[in-house]
Amino acid sequence: MKKILLILSVMLCITACGDKNKDYLVKIKTEYGDMTVLLYDETPLHKKNFLELAKSGKYDSTIFHRVIEDFMIQGGNVSEKEGVRENDQDQVPAEIVDGFYHHKGALAAARQPDNVNPEKKSSSTQFYIVDGFSWEMMATNVRLLNQKMSELLQDTSYSDLLEQFQELAKNRDNKGMTSLALANKSLVEETFGVDLNVDISEYPDVYQGVGGYPGLDGEYTVFGKVIEGLDIIDKIAAVKTGRADRPVEPVPMTMEIIEIKKKEVTEKYGYEYPAE
Secondary structure, eight states, rough: OOOHHHHHHHHHHHHHHHHEEEEEEEEEETTTTEEEEOOOOHHHHHHHHHHHHHTTTTTTOOOEEEEEEEEEEEEEOOHHHHTTTTOOGGBBBOOTTOOOOOOOTTEEOOOOOOOTTTOOOOOSSOOEEOBBHHHHHHTTTHHHHHHHHHHHSSSGHHHHHHHHHHHHHHHHHHEEEEEEHHHHHHHHHHTOOOOOBBOOTTGGGTTTTBOOOOGGTTTSSSSEEEEEEEHHHHHHSSSSSSSGOOBBSSSBEEEEEEEEHHHHHHHHOOOOOOOO
């Protein structure tokens, strides 16, 4: 059985990738700029599915319908665009690969929760791109920082700092408040005699410098990553949202397929393909 599955996976990869010396990148175009994503050969079912949807134009005019800053931006709901209900039978079998993590820029498949989807099958169209915590946030006990910062702001000596937080809160700038708290991390540590650093040695190396959302690792299929346009994730993640984390102003997308030699991908983006 394993041998049959391996053969099928190879066949699917050949179908998706064509010439073994070439690959297909996907450029996701938005009003905030473009993100270029690379799709992993190790997740052939998801790669084939994503490429087929992008090539057929089904993703064009879909939107990023769920946006949560410091977490992810989710889109690609083709069913909503077409006015139909997504069929569970079209779900893609999970391809959760050890070593593919939810670092910033990771491309992963959305799915239904475990209670109705114990096999962790992926949505047939919906995907998300990780925004995630910054590396500085991952290296900080943010909960304790916020707690002690609240205590600090009760001291009238820090009225100017309090006003800065109040202005950010008024504008619902959560990221700005977090950044301001992190900027005063040393002040909090010195004032209360606490250590706000956390042990980051357990995080995989891929998180270093860029951050991400490790709480999702092993739970969802990661099948690619943004190799150009990481700053666009931040721009989309920062848009104003309403109910169900839906952007108040729609963020539509179109997709462009880029055929490219694998050698060029390695030279330009530093990505090393798995040995055949």
